[in-house]
Amino acid sequence: MLARLRAIFGEVGDVQRLGLVRLMLGFFLFRQALHDVEHASVWGYFGTRFHVPILPDALVPTPLGWATLEAAMLTMGALVVVGIAARPSLFLSGIAGIYLLLCDRMRYHHHIYTLYLMALLVAFMPCDRSWARGRRFAPDEERIGPLWAMRLLQLQLTLIYVASGGSKLFDAEWRSGAVLADRLVRYGSSAIARGVPHAIVDFLRSPLGGSLMAKGAICTELGLAVALWHPRTRRLAAWAGILFHVTIDLTTGVDIFSWLSILILYLFASYATPSGSPSAAPDPPRTP
C-alpha cells in the first residue's frame, strides 16, 4: 500500500498538455478580475455597499487596497496566459481570489470558487514549460515532470461530482425532477435562443422530462466520479463528461464552471489512469 502511494506521488509524465490548461486558466482568471472591476465601476466598491463578510470586517480591504489587488490580479492573469512567472501568479491569484470571496459571501459562486481552487492546484504543476514565453512545445530536457498535482486536480473534480450528485440523491424534491424542470421554465428561453429545439425544451420542462433529467444528472455525476478512474472507461467517461457540461452550458446559466470542468476532463482524456506502480520509462520526447 505504502509502495503504491509512493508510486502515485512520484508519478511523472509528459507535461506538454499542462501548458495549454494553464493558458486557458489564465484567460479565465483575467476575465474574472476584469468582471470584478466592471461590476465595481457600475455598482461601486462592494466594501462600501451591502456585503456579508466571513472574515472580520476589519480585514475587508479599503477601496484603494481593493483596487490595487484587482490590478495585481489582472496583471497576474495576463502573466499566466503568456507563461511568465506563471506558477507564482497562479498561486497568488488563487489566494487573492479566495480572500475576496471571504470578504463578501454575496459574491460566492461555485464557478468562482472552483476557478481559484484550480489556480492554486495548477501552480503546483510543471505547467510553465510549454505554451509559454512564445514557445509552444516544452524543451526536450523539460518534457517530463511530476504529475501528482494534476492527479489532485482530477481528484478535486471527482469530489465535486460526488458532493453535487450525492446532495441531489438525498434530496427528494431534486430526485423528483421538480428543481430541474422549474429551472428550465426560467432559463429555457435562453436555451432556445442558443439553438436547442423548442420541442426538446418543452419536454424537459414537463414533469416526466424533469424527472428523467434529474435521474440522469445524478447517475451521470456519480457515474463519472467512478468511471473517470477506471482504465477501461476513463476516455469514454471524459468525453461523456464533456458532453454533459456542454449540455448544461447550453441549457442553464453556470458561467465558466462548465469550461473549467472541461479543462480537467481534457486531462482525464489525455493521461492514462495511474497504475499505482512506478512510472514506466516515458517515450522519447517528440521534437517539433
Place this chain on the structure above:
Amino acid sequence: MPVAARSSIFDLGPRARVVFVALWLGVQLALVATASLRPEHAFAFRMFSESTTDVLHLSRRTFDGDLVSCDGGGWWTRTRNGARLYHSMRDFIDAPELSFYDIRMPASYGRAAELARLRAALDYVIGRLGDDDRTTAQFVVDVNLRSGAGAQSHVTVESRTRTLDAR
C-alpha cells in the same frame, strides 16, 4: 527517472506532497461535510440545489409604533430638517433578489440563504438611514416562498430596532 529540474518553490518534495495532499483533501472534505452549517452551502458544490422563488413585501414600523405597508420596497419619510424624502431598498442594496419587492424573484442559493441574506440586508439598511429618515424604527418583511415543487410557505423577517439617539 530523470526529471528536468528547474527549481521552484512549487516543486514539492515527496514528503511535502503527502502533507499538502492530506491537508487539501481534509479541508475539502470538511467543507463538503459541513455544508448545512452555511446558509448558501458555500464551498460545498451543491449545484442547482434548489429552485425556490419568493415575493418580498416591505413594511416599516415607525417611531409612533405604526406598521406601514410600503409598495415596491420604497417609502416616503422626513429628514432631520423636516424635508420629505423618498427612499427605496434599491438605493442601498444592489442584489436584485434582496432589493426588488412585490415581484416574484429567484431565491439565490436557496431558501436559507435568501432569509439569512435578507436579515443582514435589513439590518444594514436600518443602520444607514441616519438623519435622512427620522421616522423609521424597524423594517418588517413578509416573505412568501415557493419551492420548485410548488410548496408554499410564509416567513416574517424583521430588522433590528433602531433608536434615534443610537441610530
